[in-house]
Amino acid sequence: KNQVEQSPQSLIILEGKNCTLQCNYTVSPFSNLRWYKQDTGRGPVSLTIMTFSENTKSNGRYTATLDADTKQSSLHITASQLSDSASYICVVRRGGYNKLIFGAGTRLAVHP
Amino acid sequence: EAGVAQSPRYKIIEKRQSVAFWCNPISGHATLYWYQQILGQGPKLLIQFQNNGVVDDSQLPKDRFSAERLKGVDSTLKIQPAKLEDSAVYLCASSLVPGQGEDTGELFFGEGSRLTVL
Numbered sequence: 180k181n182q183v184e185q186s187p188q189s190l191i192i193l194e195g196k197n198c199t200l201q202c203n204y205t206v207s208p209f210s211n212l213r214w215y216k217q218d219t220g221r222g223p224v225s226l227t228i229m230t231f232s233e234n235t236k237s238n239g240r241y242t243a244t245l246d247a248d249t250k251q252s253s254l255h256i257t258a259s260q261l262s263d264s265a266s267y268i269c270v271v272r273r274g275g276y277n278k279l280i281f282g283a284g285t286r287l288a289v290h291p
Numbered sequence: 292e293a294g295v296a297q298s299p300r301y302k303i304i305e306k307r308q309s310v311a312f313w314c315n316p317i318s319g320h321a322t323l324y325w326y327q328q329i330l331g332q333g334p335k336l337l338i339q340f341q342n343n344g345v346v347d348d349s350q351l352p353k354d355r356f357s358a359e360r361l362k363g364v365d366s367t368l369k370i371q372p373a374k375l376e377d378s379a380v381y382l383c384a385s386s387l388v389p390g391q392g393e394d395t396g397e398l399f400f401g402e403g404s405r406l407t408v409l
Binding site for chain 2: 210211213220221222223224225228268270272277278279281282283284286
């Protein structure tokens, strides 16, 4: 079954600390994986895309990794800021079917 | 570049009433999606259009939900009659045609329409 599971479900950290969000998938065949950030009351916005040949990609303080063998991805946030408080959603695209499989998201709260 | 526009932002209705949501996608985006997002969950696809044709509506509760995309541009999603469990945010998204040209699968979302059914 094609599924995307994210952990933890929610996370609270102090401002300035680092954190790592996990995404495990069983989607096959794999096309790409995208991380979205969803601020409260807004629509999701893409942070980064990971393709089969990419292991690591950075976007400012956000670093995404992909291990296609174990079908795992992570999103690491460095030196967190209050504005990082949001839900982070992992979305895997199923190759050949043009289907997008959404995870349930991780809700991150950064406290001062 | 203008983003995806949705209206209304908020709607409160009583069960068994009807409601309609409107979406205008990014210019040039042939694919339009409607998602339902219940609090604390990820978005769930309701319907996907490519131009004005339906690509996937397998998870649309067709006994009460309907959607149309006239002229391949803007779209409306209607719920009639509404149930308590329809309380959610309805997100509209658009993208280039999947798998063609410069498409990387990125969806551009509107800010959503929050529905509360009492």
